[in-house]
Each structure stands twice: as C-alpha cells, then as structure tokens.
Amino acid sequence: MDHGYVRGRLRNPDEAPASGEEARELLAFGGAVVEQILSGRLEAPADYLQPQDEWVVVLAGAAMLEVAGETLELAARDWLFLPAGLPHRLVRTEPGTDWLAIHLHRPGD
Amino acid sequence: MDHGYVRGRLRNPDEAPASGEEARELLAFGGAVVEQILSGRLEAPADYLQPQDEWVVVLAGAAMLEVAGETLELAARDWLFLPAGLPHRLVRTEPGTDWLAIHLHRPGD
Numbered sequence: 001m002d003h004g005y006v007r008g009r010l011r012n013p014d015e016a017p018a019s020g021e022e023a024r025e026l027l028a029f030g031g032a033v034v035e036q037i038l039s040g041r042l043e044a045p046a047d048y049l050q051p052q053d054e055w056v057v058v059l060a061g062a063a064m065l066e067v068a069g070e071t072l073e074l075a076a077r078d079w080l081f082l083p084a085g086l087p088h089r090l091v092r093t094e095p096g097t098d099w100l101a102i103h104l105h106r107p108g109d
Numbered sequence: 110m111d112h113g114y115v116r117g118r119l120r121n122p123d124e125a126p127a128s129g130e131e132a133r134e135l136l137a138f139g140g141a142v143v144e145q146i147l148s149g150r151l152e153a154p155a156d157y158l159q160p161q162d163e164w165v166v167v168l169a170g171a172a173m174l175e176v177a178g179e180t181l182e183l184a185a186r187d188w189l190f191l192p193a194g195l196p197h198r199l200v201r202t203e204p205g206t207d208w209l210a211i212h213l214h215r216p217g218d
Contacts, residue, residue: 005176005195010166010186027190029162030213032141034188053138057119057209059168067114077119079143081136086114100166102211104139 013060013098016040021093023101031105039063039093046090052103054082061097065090122169122207125149130202132210140214148172148202155199161212163191170206174199 008026016022016038023037033052039061057079065072066089067082074080082088084106117135125131125147132146142161148170166188174181175198176191183189191197193215 006190008188027164030215032213034164055136055143079117081115081138104141106139
C-alpha cells in the first residue's frame with residue numbers, strides 16, 4: 001500500500017440478498033480487516049468460532065444471537081464485541097440487516 | 110478483560126453538540142480503539158496528524174476534509190482510511206454528523 005488515503009462507500013441495505021449473507025471486505029490494514037455484511041432472511045442458525053477478535057455494529061435491521069448461553073437481541077446502533085475463540089450462533093436476522101464488522105488478528109496469528 | 114462478550118449502543122446523532130465534536134471511546138481491544146464521534150458545526154478548521162492508522166465512516170451528516178492536497182466531501186455511508194502520519198484537515202462538518210472511527214496502533218507503537 002502507498003501512503004495515501006483510501007476511500008469507499010458502504011452499500012445500501014436494500015442491496016442485501018433475500019436470504020443468507022453477503023460479506024465484503026472493505027479494507028485490511030495492520031492486523032485488522034473491516035467488512036460490511038448484508039444479511040437477508042437466515043435459512044438456518046449459523047455457528048461461528050473465530051480465531052480473531054470481532055467487533056460488529058448493526059447499522060440497519062435487527063438480529064438475534066446466542067453467545068455464552070445468553071440470547072442477545074441486536075437492533076440498529078447496537079454493537080457487540082466477541083473475543084477470539086468465543087463460540088456464537090446467529091439465530092435470526094431481519095431481511096436487509098446491515099452490519100459493519102472489524103476482525104482483528106492478535107499478534108503472532 | 111475477561112473472555113466474555115461486551116455490548117453497547119451507539120448514541121443518536123441528535124445528541125451531537127451544537128459546535129465542536131465529542132469523541133467517546135467504545136472499546137479498546139488488541140491495538141485497536143473504536144470510537145464514536147458526534148460533531149456539531151465546526152468553529153474553525155482542525156488539523157490532525159496521528160501516529161495511528163485511522164479508518165472512519167460517516168453514519169449520518171456530512172463533512173469536508175483536505176487530505177494530501179485534495180478536498181474530500183464525505184456523506185453518509187462514505188468511509189475513509191488515513192494511514193498513520195498523513196496530515197489531514199477537517200474543514201467543515203454538518204451539525205449532527207455521526208462518525209465511527211477505528212484507530213489502530215502499529216506493532217511497536
């Protein structure tokens with residue numbers, strides 16, 4: 001990468017797929033990856049176990065997750081930090097849910 | 110920090126100050142700091158030179174910056190990456206501008 005700026009624009013939630021989710025990487029810098037995820041209706045709960053720390057914020061829509069035995073309802077403007085190695089399950093997403101996610105690799109990964 | 114999740118909620122843009130800006134750290138993890146910045150009308154251009162990489166996205170409102178001799182207009186959903194050490198000037202912000210920013214310290218900082 002050179003030493004200049006980089007710019008871009010988030011997609012609109014109305015570009016979300018009807019079902020499933022579409023994640024697009026916006027930028028990787030240092031050990032961080034920033035991505036936008038547009039979700040449609042979830043066909044089945046999805047289990048995740050990630051080797052990176054993850055911070056997500058819901059920009060539009062809503063979702064339900066299960067984390068550490070708890071059910072979390074997230075609406076627009078709610079954010080969630082999931083440390084590396086914490087299993088979590090995405091149970092439900094509202095069509096047109098718009099997420100911004102930051103994945104951060106820990107040093108040595 | 111323990112190994113559980115952390116959650117929170119972004120403030121609404123109508124909580125922005127009338128002038129100047131109010132930055133609040135949401136979370137620090139690894140070498141990353143996530144913050145929300147609510148801006149009112151800018152009283153004077155503000156110059157920045159930061160030792161960290163910075164990724165920002167405008168969630169609401171609009172702003173004008175000068176970076177590397179160029180004038181950048183940012184509206185809602187526009188994002189901008191400013192590498193560490195790149196001088197930039199915030200020239201104008203619309204009242205109620207809502208930013209999400211990620212600052213990333215490079216290893217060894």
